Amino acid sequence: MNEILREFSLQVDLAMEARDIVRGDTDQEIPGVVEEIEELTHGKITTIRIKDQAAAQRMGKPVGTYITIEAKDLRIRHPEVHEEVSRSIAAKLKGVVDRIDKNATVLIIGLGNWRATPDALGPKTVESSPVTRHYSRYAPQALVEGMRPVCAMAPGVLGTTGIETFEIIKGVVEKVQPALVLVIDSLSAQSTERIGTTIQISDTGIQPGSAVGTPSQQAINQQSLGVPVIAIGCPMVVNAAVIASQSIQVFCQNNNIQYNRQSSLNAIKPVLSYFGGSLTVTPKEIDDLVENISNVIAYGIAYALFPGISREQLELYAS
Amino acid sequence: MNEILREFSLQVDLAMEARDIVRGDTDQEIPGVVEEIEELTHGKITTIRIKDQAAAQRMGKPVGTYITIEAKDLRIRHPEVHEEVSRSIAAKLKGVVDRIDKNATVLIIGLGNWRATPDALGPKTVESSPVTRHYSRYAPQALVEGMRPVCAMAPGVLGTTGIETFEIIKGVVEKVQPALVLVIDSLSAQSTERIGTTIQISDTGIQPGSAVGTPSQQAINQQSLGVPVIAIGCPMVVNAAVIASQSIQVFCQNNNIQYNRQSSLNAIKPVLSYFGGSLTVTPKEIDDLVENISNVIAYGIAYALFPGISREQLELYAS
């Protein structure tokens, strides 16, 4: 796996998958990595804590907490499942929200390119999110008692703005001075089963995708922004190289052939040569998936930021 | 290959690829299949003629003519390449256009789902196509001398209309009574290199995609519509199963392992299990590709239908 990821400059976005890759076929725990599982009616929540630098190094992900909500039926339009996942997101955000002043501003950032469907999860979530900061400042009477100031923006991507995403966000954070930043992004998974069925919430921020083969952009996290940053994401694609590599691996297992990583890579490269690492695998219903999941995340965030306000009332403030 | 295609109900859309599959590693000609090649400045045109039923059976495609225009730089925004390909499409359509009356109506049909990016090539081509039939009928003075009546529609897909695409087209054909029908559709290729770089024009019509695992829909062709039907398409996706299968095949070749089709299929199925055959591989820049190629095809058609009218004038009639 690792050769494939490196060759095509791919990153493992989900901590659960990073853990599986590190563990390989063994079932043994990784030192410095702690896990906890909660059951839901329609799925489950796994919390992975990476506790020290050694573990972070092995996992290829920063020290911090990664909460993974999995629900197989999230990807179909199933209002009950959607509501449970939104409520679970809200419950998991409650801790960080409780720690900030109830009148403090929250900034929601929708990463990604709104003109490329699988990459539009962030901007779409922004579109569905209740926005109140302007009312707080200029027309507080338009708000329900107790609604805090929330603002939201979609900064675009380096490839279409020519500006590093971090720079835009940093500039806006300096002006708006939020007490908390929530960053939403489409993720890439190692397995097609995860597309539209897994949501990851982490306190380690996010690494924006690179364009034009640039050196990786600056991370968007508490350290770089100077304010707590929570990242929320859902896989919308699997890289084509990952699919190909896995198929070869299963083929080798099934046929008792010695799997060889370099050899697998050599087989994949000519197949994908033309577009290289930019080839992604998506289900045909990707437009609907992005629409639905962005809604689930937007209401998860809204439930956390505006406790006690009904979904019906929240709808009136959607941007 | 064949097992993969069958398992996931995939069809080979490009005659050139069907020929390659039939030929396999041999270089030998297929009886009843005749080929001809022309060079372009920025690519080439291959004309494949399937001449009898035996050849049609082997190729898995109806008797008829399949013209393939290949241009590697078609997929980037390169006006010179775009213009050459549009002109080549026009040149290849000239024969069939010359055979109909110069005042006869032509109907352009954009197949596919305009809300699913890779499937939107047909509807987008319709959007960029000059439409004149209503002027011909109600305001002929608004037309440049010699412009024929052209109309265009995008019937949607069975999955969103609940109506067989053929039924909608047949109904409209009976009312409009065109002398020629041009059907545009996104295709699926066996190789990622073909995405956005290959255009196929054929006189055999088209087989609309099936939904909900339905029995295949009725073909849209001269026999079913009672009027000449020319299909124009460009691959926008490769099925994920095809990528996986090819990688296994190359892996086997490279490592002198006996490739076994059933075994390859067994390896692929669990990797793609969740979404099955609906997983497609697209480049990230698919939105731009669909935009550009639809434009190239629309002007190819327009040059053929309105000879002697400049691109600038044609733009004024785009729907």
Next chain:
Amino acid sequence: MNEILREFSLQVDLAMEARDIVRGDTDQEIPGVVEEIEELTHGKITTIRIKDQAAAQRMGKPVGTYITIEAKDLRIRHPEVHEEVSRSIAAKLKGVVDRIDKNATVLIIGLGNWRATPDALGPKTVESSPVTRHYSRYAPQALVEGMRPVCAMAPGVLGTTGIETFEIIKGVVEKVQPALVLVIDSLSAQSTERIGTTIQISDTGIQPGSAVGTPSQQAINQQSLGVPVIAIGCPMVVNAAVIASQSIQVFCQNNNIQYNRQSSLNAIKPVLSYFGGSLTVTPKEIDDLVENISNVIAYGIAYALFPGISREQLELYAS
């Protein structure tokens, strides 16, 4: 008023407004026109019946029944109001739905141009409507017990297809053979208050908008299609000429000046000269309005066609 409407080839879409124009300042009933009013929690329903040809002539609208649902808060995102209006639409459709076989096909037609926001109500309603006919035919097990076959399409407009809307619909009706056709369209009102607040349901069908100054297109109604046709519409614009004319009229009243129709027209023409009758007045929030109202209508229709099926289940079948 009449001069203005005639000069700019405008039609009065709402029967309630036609009645007001005929009545003028008097409060006296129009012979052959019968009215009935029902109160709602958030509005009211007025049923106007035009009973004979003489009345039809005076009203400028065909003999038939026109049901008008008015709810001031329909134009804001107010789930309770939306639900009441959807339920009212369903209640008013019940009679006609009960008269057809419970396994008979229903065809929903979304008139208008989906690329022009105020004209997109019909196509957007089609997008939000549950579609089941393909399941009925090919995968009945995917349906909830008792769901009838429903199909839906947006035929586009003459100006972009070059085909008379009636011809497309007639062609499809002949193929699909529905027992009932529902036609949805954006309407034009005489008052800005009606934008997004009034829904009209009538059994007289609809007259598609004309383009390129063509002679008016053929009506879409029971007589022309040979099957019951119910039209559902909501005003999304007021013509600019109407606004100007009304302002002059109020100005004259306020200042005791004799209002003169021709003189009013002479004042308006130079103000609107450049775009003529194509200038429409819309609120800035038109995008949201079209989104919300199309949803209200789609669920009104769905509640009528699929009685006893919950909104949550219906969502799973939205096209």
Next chain:
Amino acid sequence: MNEILREFSLQVDLAMEARDIVRGDTDQEIPGVVEEIEELTHGKITTIRIKDQAAAQRMGKPVGTYITIEAKDLRIRHPEVHEEVSRSIAAKLKGVVDRIDKNATVLIIGLGNWRATPDALGPKTVESSPVTRHYSRYAPQALVEGMRPVCAMAPGVLGTTGIETFEIIKGVVEKVQPALVLVIDSLSAQSTERIGTTIQISDTGIQPGSAVGTPSQQAINQQSLGVPVIAIGCPMVVNAAVIASQSIQVFCQNNNIQYNRQSSLNAIKPVLSYFGGSLTVTPKEIDDLVENISNVIAYGIAYALFPGISREQLELYAS
């Protein structure tokens, strides 16, 4: 006019119209306002210079230069007219571009709401603009010799982000440190003839629209951003109140009635009451207009920033 504008909090965006309002029916020059006219093949360019504070006060616009390009056929798809207007924009920007270092960064800002068609001119212009800053920094070999770094963003509107537009821009300017900022926005005109036919370029910056009846937002100009700011706009709407007022005025003139401003306002208010000042008049073809004009402006800017680079090459860098 003034009462109407004040009542509905409207501003006069075009300096040419402000001048006409100040002049009224007289033809006499305004002290401190200087004009110059150049003829084009398909229109003309009028340069208005407001030279002192007294003149600025009377005009209701800041001291500075306002260049107005008028071309009646700009609103139709007429490539020759479009090219001449683009080249005129470029010629008028040349002065300011020549004054900055040829390697200095330029920032293009597309103001307005991309989900509201008439307000989407700014964001659409950004979409069509060549963007190069990321190549300059990370892949200079991808640029044609001599292409300067250009970046572009659409900050959204206060009503959907909850953030003052100025704050977002100021934050980004501090990070990117451009030598020049170009701000594109949809304007409002006093006459429907100007919709899609008039482009204004000014060195005085821009005043973003206010939302929720807020106090007016901070201006985006050289003083507030600390770097030269050029505003480019095109009227896409006329406020409905303006249409109504003008009609009353012409009516009074035609009929020798004393026009009374307050009385005119009293007549208009009930007609527009429901949506108040938010009612705008647009032609039905507004979607096409925004598409075309944004393209004309984008290429005008590109010709100025990348002199000597062909349109074909520039297309390759469109964001």
